[in-house]
Amino acid sequence: MLLGEFVHVLDSKGRVTVPAKFRAELGTSLVVTRGIDRCLAVYPISKWEQLAGQVSELPLTDRQARAFRRLLFASAADVSPDGQGRILIPPPLREYAHLDGEVVVAGLSTHIELWDTEAWEGERERIEGMDPEINGWAVLGI
Amino acid sequence: MLLGEFVHVLDSKGRVTVPAKFRAELGTSLVVTRGIDRCLAVYPISKWEQLAGQVSELPLTDRQARAFRRLLFASAADVSPDGQGRILIPPPLREYAHLDGEVVVAGLSTHIELWDTEAWEGERERIEGMDPEINGWAVLGI
DNA sequence: ATAATAGTGGGCGGTTGTGGGGGAAAGTGG
DNA sequence: CCACTTTCCCCCACAACCGCCCACTATTAT
Incomplete structure (x- = not known):
């Protein structure tokens, strides 16, 4: 289960370190692609194949x-x-998500997301400012 | 799995370099033909034969x-x-897809497509401006 | 305190993408 | 059937980039 929030740097070569806690679960073959809301989504290969099948x-x-x-x-x-647990983000994806310098790596149970730091802040404030009745908890019916 | 987006040049002789990442999967025997929406589709021979069978x-x-x-x-x-991984695009196909100078080579899982740069931009904008609820994400159930 | 692990930076060699030359093959006209 | 032109294909060359590897620091665990 991929959980947690980490701030890592996207270095001058466009690499980001995958948090050590995620590595075992993600495996050595990952797929990075566009996520919704200007972030990047990183899937373990098995999850990606399932997704790709649906799109096809x-x-x-x-x-x-x-x-x-x-x-x-x-x-x-x-x-x-690579040997240090970093992945290389292709330039078009870097631009799409406005990634450079500090980047938020977030675990979302089945996959992880990469966010521009400010965009992530904005996303969090949006949720925190909301009433629990409507911010998502309500859908659980609890 | 053919994935990614590359900008390569169609040189004065009408050749385009196949991205190195695609070469192993595509093999040495490819078929280029018209794609939908004014692009060119390039299939590995096995995939082409399957397609040709259905059409026949x-x-x-x-x-x-x-x-x-x-x-x-x-x-x-x-x-x-050729030895450098380039393929020659027949003139009628070049014209059909308006290819010259910079060209986008895109991986679409089972085949690749060649696009005129501006046309590819248009294709992207078609999706980017839309609400995720209707632009295709919804089918994924995520 | 010491050792191991995690994250970051950067060097260096091999690969990739691009341009172009020269010979072979194919198409065209006499 | 032959000569000529044009196209095609194989090869070489070079520059840029990518990816592998080593090194350093900070943090965590023993």
């Missing part, structure tokens, strides 16, 4: 679906951590 | 099917990369 089943006759498919696959990159 | 089974009595068949096969070319 979208109808080719739908213009919108074709574009989505192109974007998702073309934005993706399979990466494996 | 379309009924010859159907006017639409005959036209499609002619277009697909007549536009196709089997190519193999």
